[in-house]
Amino acid sequence: MQSQQLLAAGRSRPCLGVALRQQLRKPALLCRANSNGNGVTCPTPAETARTVADLCTEGSLCTVTADGLPLAVPVAYSLDAAGNPVLQLVAGSAEASALQASRRCSLLVQPASFPARSLGSVALQGAAAAADGQEGAPSGSCLVTLAVDGATYYGGLDAAAHGLAVPGEEYHAAEPDLLRQSASTLINTWNSERAEDIYRIVALQLGVPLIEMLYAELLWVDRLGMYVRAEVLGRQPAVVRVPFHRPVLDERDARSVVTMASHISWEADRKYVPPPLPTPTPAGSNN
DSSP, rough: OHHHHEEEEEOOOOOOOOOHHHTEEEEOOOOOSOOOOBBBOOOHHHHHHHHHHHHEEEEEEEEEEEEEEEEEEEEEEEEESSSEEEEEEEEOOHHHHHHHHHHEEEEEOOOSTTTTTGEEEEEEEEEEEESSSGGGSSSSSSEEEEEEEEEEEESSSSSEEEEEEEEEHHHHHHOOTTTTTHHHHHHHHHHHHHHHHHHHHHHHHHHHHHHHHHHHHEEEEEEEEEEEEETTTTTTOOEEEEOOSSSOOSSHHHHHHHHHHHHHHHHHHTOOOOOOOOOOOOTTOOO
């Protein structure tokens, strides 16, 4: 029913340049790897790990006690400039004592709420040491820095990346996604106010008529593209990766790129053929 309403709601779209239109009408490959051969289409696991760690402020600290027993406790943390978690521990607690016995530990983090929670979870591994600036710790607490030397990424939307090892140097070299703080707002806007655009974009990506799109919901957006849960007539529901034709620069640019993709999808669905450009008149021909 919703797809039928969207079909009836088709509105006029501005005309785009012919070269850009032809480029954008070429369906991009669905993304599992990081590149489709023509450019990067998905964030790397290291970038997603940095994004997840940046979006969280709490996690589960996993250590081993002096008796050799595993111990996992909830802790609050912030990230330093290098992406290392600075943990806030209760002085004299079981976890603080365990770190004195063995500095090796891990911190499991996952965003608490959707849509960010769908990104998955990350286990940051390394060695703990007393952080600089202990005077900033609350009374009865101590600050401990977990120097990350590796991470394990458990993909949510990219389900194939389950338990994927991320070397420490790649984690530290990566940057969290620039849309991470605005993604929730963008997703709510597009799903509630511009659902027609999402339906059309996914239909073009999958190469199916819009009439066969039963459902489409934007799950996450990053600087390189979108994840959409889609259901097509006669197919099983699936999560589809829709790459942008270029990386976006900020939230405003992301809105522009999605709007352009919607224009192209509308033209493809309507089989729109732009009028030919007028032939330039040679200089001096009117003399």
